Amino acid sequence: MGRFAVMSMTNAAAERIKAILAASDRAAQGIRVGIKKGGCAGMEYTIDLADEERSGEDVIEREGAKVFIAPEAVLFLLGTEMDYEETVLRSGFVFKNPNQTSACGCGESVELKQADLAAMAAAQQAV
Numbered sequence: 001m002g003r004f005a006v007m008s009m010t011n012a013a014a015e016r017i018k019a020i021l022a023a024s025d026r027a028a029q030g031i032r033v034g035i036k037k038g039g040c041a042g043m044e045y046t047i048d049l050a051d052e053e054r055s056g057e058d059v060i061e062r063e064g065a066k067v068f069i070a071p072e073a074v075l076f077l078l079g080t081e082m083d084y085e086e087t088v089l090r091s092g093f094v095f096k097n098p099n100q101t102s103a104c105g106c107g108e109s110v111e112l113k114q115a116d117l118a119a120m121a122a123a124q125q126a127v
Contacts, residue, residue, distance in 0.1 A: 006058045006069050007033070009082040013093060014065035016084040021065075024049060030059075030066030033082070035073045035112065042111045043076070045095055075114040 009017075021028050032050040035043050053059060056071040069077060080097040102111040 005060050006074050007060055007067065007077050007080045007082055009060060009062050009065070009067060010084070011063070012084040013082045014062040016093070017065035017067065018063070020049075026051065029053065030061075030068055032057075032068040032070060033073065033077065034070035035076050045093075046070075047093060076112045 017031055020031065026049055028049040028051055030050050032046075032048045034046040034048075036046050038044045050066070050068045053068055054070075058069040058071075058074060060067050060069070067082065076099055077095075077097065078099065080095050080099070083094045083096065085091065085094045097112065099112050099114065101113055
């Protein structure tokens with residue numbers, strides 16, 4: 001069985017990543033997504049420019065846009081779709097995460113559980 005992608009990203013997210021890199025004065029390779037403890041719901045997503053791939057990271061790519069996933073975040077991000085949204089009130093990356101159990105009202109922090117690897121493996125074999 002080949003490795004499955006930890007996350008996916010939409011065209012909108014890929015386009016935004018490419019725009020961010022084009023506007024950056026650093027020679028970044030992509031962006032790095034992680035999680036940290038914080039916020040009213042317990043965890044927050046982190047997004048930073050990534051100059052290079054670090055050991056143990058997963059990488060997803062779409063249309064030349066690369067997202068590096070910090071190893072400690074992988075179990076919390078399995079199955080997540082990364083999107084980019086612009087609305088009247090806010091613009092930014094949005095994570096549609098099946099491991100999210102709740103979010104705070106402001107949408108800045110989330111409560112995450114680790115992915116159930118056994119259930120995911122069983123679902124993949126059933127396909």
